[in-house]
Amino acid sequence: MQHPILSVRNLVVEIPTRHGILRPVDQVSYDIHAGEILGVVGESGAGKSMTGNAVIGLLDRPARITSGEILLSGEPIHNKRPDELRRLRGKTMGMIFQDPLTSLNPLLTVGEQLTETIQEHLNVSNAEAQDRAVAALEEVGIPAARARINSYPHEFSGGMRQRVVIALALCAEPDLIIADEPTTALDVSVQAQIIALLKRLCRERGVAVMLVTHDMGVIAEAADRVAVMYAGRLAELGPVRDVLTTARHPYTSGLMASTPLASQGQKRLRQIPGSMPRLGNLPQGCAFSPRCEFAQDKCRANPTPHIQDGDGRAACWFPLSANSEQEVDA
Amino acid sequence: MTTSSNSPNTSRLSRAWNSDLAWSFRQTPVAMVSAFVVSILILGAILAPLLAPYNPFDPATLNLMNGFTPPSQPNAFTGDVFVLGTDDQGRDVLSTILYGMRISLFVGFAAVFLAMLLGVTLGLMAGYIGGWVETIIMRIADIQLTFPSILVAMLIFGIAKGVTPPEYRDQMAIWVLILAIGLSDWVQFARVVRGATLVEKNKEYVQAARLIGRSQFSIMLRHILPNVLNPVLVIATISLALAIIAEATLSFLGVGAPPTKPSLGTLIRIGQEFMFSGEWWILFFPAATLLALALSINLLGDWLRDALNPRLR
Amino acid sequence: MNAIIKVKNLTRVFDVSKPWLNRVIERLPKSYLTAVSEVDFEIQRNSVYALVGESGSGKSTIGKMVVGLLNASSGAVEVDGIDLSSEQDAEKVDAVRSNIQMIFQDPFASLNPRWKVRDIIAEPVAARGGDTKGLSERLLEQVGLSAADADKYPHEFSGGQRQRICIARSLASEPKIIVCDEPTSALDVSVQSQVLNLMSDLQEDLGLTYLFISHDLTVVQHMADKIGVLYLGRLVEEAPRDVLFSSPKHPYTQMLFDAAPRIDGFGREVEPPKGEIPDAINPPSGCAFHPRCPMATADCSKSRPEMRKIGDTRVACHLAE
Structure with a gap:
């Protein structure tokens, strides 16, 4: 059987603090297959970036993985030593961060950074590495790549910088790319270019992409499947069209309804009351229950079931059915 | 970052006890030990008139026969016992240390206060007003930085000595010391405050205050100053240790506190004359006190810097 | 005429030269960045006027000039018929000033962390020596927080x-006009809708006029009555909301609409726009958009299009019709 490229199983990340142990990632499970873009959405503090960082092994202390598994092509990586993980990063996993400036070394030329990464992971000669670097820059759409490699x-x-970062993430031919808010710092017109680029690379090279963003529009246009996170847990997981048009979780539904586009022509926007609880102060039961208009006693008392791939899309005791009065006129 | 939600009626004291800073303090043994040592020394200095067995500044109580008594041994002539021994003039070393620390600490605190007042004011002005005000202030700072601060202090000390009448010199010595050390130390306050001000002044709360129509002075004092105080506190702590050492150095060089009113530095200068003749205690105990004081204050400053740095939290 | 704000030929140039010594040694000329160039618009009383544009479009600079945080290099902002830069009567200026407030983008930087919320909210009144008793409590409740x-x-x-607190502060001096500089772009979607609703309610209840600055087209479409599109410091198109969204005239506006991701655009494959925003220090000749414009002709690179009126739209493009 074909393994998914990335398989996250019941992942828990904990941060011990003086006010107790926080769980920014709580029992999260999902798969990403080759050639697929999984969108991870959520509000700030929902744990979406933390999940990405846990997968690449870049959790800042004192945060740590306390249980669960991360499988890369069927092979567990959550228990690897830091130096083994470092080798895996770049070789099999590439990263794209929000701010392209911080992920590039300002003192080295783009070409030096690319060839260094290529030679670290692939056994090729200098000339070959140089050629691959140029090819990588051309692939991400940098004009006159051979001339600009010394910039x-x-x-x-x-x-263009974000394109260089993508080239850097791609040059060792990884199977998985984790893109953490790759377009948030960019203008709309450039964002469209970068999204188109990511989609093309994913399609042509069969890379699995984990696209972390807060922008529902980006998710809708780029992702194949979407994972909605709320307060560290998965709220809903499924094919992007199904999740966004017929949401099962009241949070997803509310999120979609509160985007200005969804309430087109109405005087007031639909709104979800309140704000996401702080991690140190989670309500008992379903974390969304205090803000949920459908919440019942069961929701307030019992934590929601954690969703697994395949069975059930929403982590909700009373998921909205497709034909309930909850319609999202997106 | 963790923030506890305080109900409004919790007392100021319990809020302070529960603050992140207090928590970090309780988690850092080095900080606690340093704070303990510093408090003991400061308390000892403040309560010197009550604690010290003798008053070393009162010539009437001195007995020259008691000179060079080793620690905790009876004097050969008088039979008196001194815990830390006596110096050449028969002054009790413990008492001179306690009284000496008063002077060292007073000079240290006052000099740092002066440096802080000057540096924070000039730094705020340079950062907020900018333009030629900034250029002038920061160039003066740059020029002063090219001289070792002890040299600047000696220069100021020398000038002050020249202009004060001789009969007031001993009285004036301590104030001149404060002025000398304070003036040589303002630069780092100014630099840090200027940097922090440049960051704060572009924040939107300052723009909001400008929009409201607050005066420049009021914005600097009420909005920016409270937000640049964290690094100032750290530098003040470390400067305190440096100022105490600077005072000791000046006094050791003979340009500081007069022998009639010895500070720790003066005591060390007196003591080093007897270092090779076997009377080690005259040098050792003041030096050890200075070391303990400066080291603990420095360690406290290091802890404070880490605890107040949001990036390390 | 019921325009509460008239922006006339507003221009702002920043000196971005290197320090004097560097210029002398490297033989560099002084360099200037024209952040805002000859911008004209009027805001009707009790309406919401939105300025949209990408980074470098000058939208925030215009906002700062309108509230008086920045001076104009040339041109003028008239509020209630009073030109703030040339008016000599200090009392009049002060009265106008207290009529304009601003809400900022970053709710984490716009509140002084060392101040209590009460003092923050009451500051606009306290600074003028007014009575602040119970003011903050009343405003907090008005913006949906508790006293x-x-x-x-x-x-x-x-x-x-925090953004609600900022709104409460901006209301304290009972202004008529509020300049909102990206008020929700730092907020999450579910919270954004709360804040936008609050702002709509307040506008209606208090009869406010908003100058709404944003890069988010969906937010602008919801909030604005009239929209001005900026590109590289110039107004390229201005139209009432429904006109603009149903028939954008300027190719840049059309490009913005096409490029913006849509929540119903599943698997949408669009031809992404060409190129990036040019350097504002050396803007392209003629129409600044011509290097990226799919319709550009030779004329576009030579002469700068003037603002023309087409129906309800004002547009600066040679080819628009």
Whole structure:
């Protein structure tokens, strides 16, 4: 049987603090297959970036994985030593961060950074590495790549810099790319370019992409499946069209309804009352229950079931059915 | 970052006890030990008139026969016992240390206060007003930085000595010391405050205050100043240790506190004359006190810097 | 005429030269960045006027000039018929000033972390020596928080709650006009809708006029009555909301609409726009958009299009019709 590229099983990340142990990621499970883009959405503090960082092994202390598994092509990586993980990063996993400037070394030319990464992970000669670097830059759409390979990061514009970061993430031919808010710092027109690029790479090279973002529009256009996170837990997981048009979880439904586009022509926007609880102060039962208009006693008393891939889309005791009065006129 | 939700009626004291800073303090043994040592020394200095067995500044109580008594041994002539021994003039070393620390600490605190007042004011002005005000202030700071601060202090000390009449010199010595150390130390306050001000002044709460029509002075004092105090506190702590050492150095060089009113530095200068003749205690105990004081204050400063740095939290 | 704000030929140039010594040594000329160039628009009383644009479009700079945080290099902002830069009567200027307030983008930077919420909200009144008793409590309740929150510090609130506090502060001096600089772009979607609803309610209840600055087209579409689109410091198109969204005239506006991700755009494959926003220090000749414009002709690179009126739309494009 074909393993998914990335398989996260019941992942728990904990941060011990003086006010007790916080769980920014709580029993999260999902798969990403080759050639697939999984969108991870949620509000700030929902644990979406933390999940990505846990997968690449870049959790800042004192945060740590306390249980669950992360399988890369069927092989567990959550218990690897830091140096083994470092080798895996780049070789099999590439990363794209929000701010392209911080992920490039300002003192090295783009070419030096690319060839260094290529030679660290692939056994190729200098000339070959150079050629691959140029090819990588061409692939991400940087014009006159052979000439610009000797430029420093600050000589590129914001959008071009993010392309360089993508080239850097791709040059060792990884199976999985984790893109954490890759377009948040960019303008709309450049964002469209980067999204188109990610989609093309995913399709042509069969890379699995985990796209972390807060922008529902980006998710709708780019992702194949979407995982909605709330207060560290998965709220809903499924094919993007199903989740966004016929949401089962009241949170997803409310999130969609509160985007200005969904309430087109109405005087007031639909709103979810309140705000996401702080991690140190989670309500008993379903974390969304205090803000949920359908919450019942069961929701307030019992934590919701954790969803697994395949069975049940929403972590909710009373999931909205497709034909309930809850319609999302997106 | 963790924040506890305080109900409004919790007392100020319990809020302080529950604050992140207090928590970090309780988690850091080095900080607690340092704070303990510093408090003991400061208390000892403040309560010196009550604690010290003798008053070393009162010549009437001195007995030259008691000179060079080793620690905790009876004097060969008088039979008196001194815990830490006596110096050449028969002054009790413990008492001179307690009284000496008063002077060292007073000079240290006052000099740092002066440096802070000057540095924070100039730094705020340089950062907030900018333009030629900034250029002038920061160039003066740059120029002063090219001289070792002890040299600057000696220069100021020398000038002050020249202009004060001789009969007031001993009285004036301590104030001149404070002025000398304070003036040589303002630069780092100014630099740090200027940097922090540059960051704060572009934040939107400052723009909001400008929009409201607050005066420049009021914005600097009420909005920016409270937000740049964290690094100032850290530098003040470390500067305190440096100022005490600077005072000791100046006094050791003979340009500081007069022998009639010895500070720790003066005591060390007196003591080093007897270092090779076997009377080690005259040097050792003041030096050890200075070391303990400066080291603990420095360690406290290091802890404070880490605890107040949001990035390390 | 019922325009409460008239922006006339507004221009702002920033000196972005290197320090004097560098210029002398490297033989560099002085360089200038024209952030805002000859912008004209009027805001009707009790309406919401939105400025949209990408980074470098000058939208925030215009906002700052309207409230008086920045001076115009040339041109003028008239509020209630009074030109703030040339008016000599200090009393009049002060009266106008207290009529304009601003809400900022970052709710974490716009509240002084060392102040209690009560003092923050009451500051606009306290600074003028007014009576602040009970003011903060009343305003807190007006923006959907509780009066007891007045004793707390900003760090005890979430982003959305902080933005409510900012709104409360901006209301304290009972202004007529509020300039909102990206008020919800730092907020999560579910909180954004709360804040936008609050702003709509307040506009209606208090008869406010908003200058709404945003890069988010969906937010602008919801809030604005009239929209101005900026590109590289110039107004390229201005139209009432429904006109703009149903028939955008300027190719840049059309490009923005196409490029914006849509929540119903599942698997949408669009031809992404060409190129990036040019350097504002050396803007392209003629129409600044011509290097990226799919319709550009030779004329576009030579002469700058003037603002033309087509129906309800004002547009600066040679080819628009």
